[in-house]
Amino acid sequence: MPNFTLSGKSVLVTGGARRIGREIALTLGRAGADVALTYRNSQGEAIRTAEEIRLLGSRALAVECEVRSESSVRAAIKSVLDKFGRLDVLVNNAAVFDSAPLDEISLEAWDAVFETNARGPFLVAREALTALRTAQGRIVNIGSLGGMRAWAGHAHYCGSKAALHMLTQAMAKAFAPEVSVNCVAPGWIDLDDATANVSERFAARTPMRRNGTAADVAEGVLFFAAGPKFVTGQILAVDGGLGLA
Numbered sequence: 001m002p003n004f005t006l007s008g009k010s011v012l013v014t015g016g017a018r019r020i021g022r023e024i025a026l027t028l029g030r031a032g033a034d035v036a037l038t039y040r041n042s043q044g045e046a047i048r049t050a051e052e053i054r055l056l057g058s059r060a061l062a063v064e065c066e067v068r069s070e071s072s073v074r075a076a077i078k079s080v081l082d083k084f085g086r087l088d089v090l091v092n093n094a095a096v097f098d099s100a101p102l103d104e105i106s107l108e109a110w111d112a113v114f115e116t117n118a119r120g121p122f123l124v125a126r127e128a129l130t131a132l133r134t135a136q137g138r139i140v141n142i143g144s145l146g147g148m149r150a151w152a153g154h155a156h157y158c159g160s161k162a163a164l165h166m167l168t169q170a171m172a173k174a175f176a177p178e179v180s181v182n183c184v185a186p187g188w189i190d191l192d193d194a195t196a197n198v199s200e201r202f203a204a205r206t207p208m209r210r211n212g213t214a215a216d217v218a219e220g221v222l223f224f225a226a227g228p229k230f231v232t233g234q235i236l237a238v239d240g241g242l243g244l245a
Contacts, residue, residue, distance in 0.1 A: 007033075009135075013035065014091065015093045017037060017039040022037075028222065031222060036079075038067070063076050073123045087137065090125060091225070092142060095120075099154055099157075100154075113157055121164055129179070138179065138224060138229070140181075141165075141184075143164050146161050168182065183234070184224065188211050
């Protein structure tokens with residue numbers, strides 16, 4: 001996507017140390033952005049990802065952050081602004097995934113998923129809003145096909161992502177016209193821990209006849225981060241048509 005540049009911009013990717021978040025951070029770094037990424041337990045991976053971004057010629061910062069904690073989020077935003085002096089793009093990627101039969105989900109498990117997947121993006125966006133408004137910036141939330149389609153074994157995850165999709169649209173109205181807010185909703189994404197039989201089953205159900213990659217998701221994020229600012233309040237399914245099956 002050579003026409004999408006973030007040169008001179010500063011971005012923050014929550015949960016950017018590994019997996020999809022790592023690819024998002026690297027993709028935005030390749031587009032010219034200075035990149036801050038948060039981690040909770042993956043300090044070593046965060047440091048390595050930040051170093052890869054520096055090798056691309058961009059500045060990078062790895063900062064510890066618990067997105068469920070108001071004070072931790074506030075401190076992380078301050079660290080980003082102290083380092084880069086501005087914040088142009090926020091990518092709310094940090095999330096947890098859990099599986100359980102609906103009638104066996106504990107209250108603790110339900111709350112833990114919603115605290116990270118819905119409360120976390122709210123807290124980070126709220127704390128970053130002043131800087132984003134100053135920069136006429138963007139917010140990109142990472143939702144899920146599970147927020148658009150009911151998965152019986154993942155009710156708390158689906159509910160949290162559906163909440164994030166609605167939060168995206170509420171933010172888009174509340175933060176306009178200074179800040180645009182959109183959401184990328186991945187379908188099945190092949191990652192290192194994916195089992196072959198599950199991956200094959202999803203690929204067979206997908207009209208594009210393959211599963212998604214982290215790079216597919218990152219390109220969707222780059223579109224919202226560097227494309228037309230007039231686009232706001234949108235939920236972009238990056239699923240190869242799986243949601244149509």
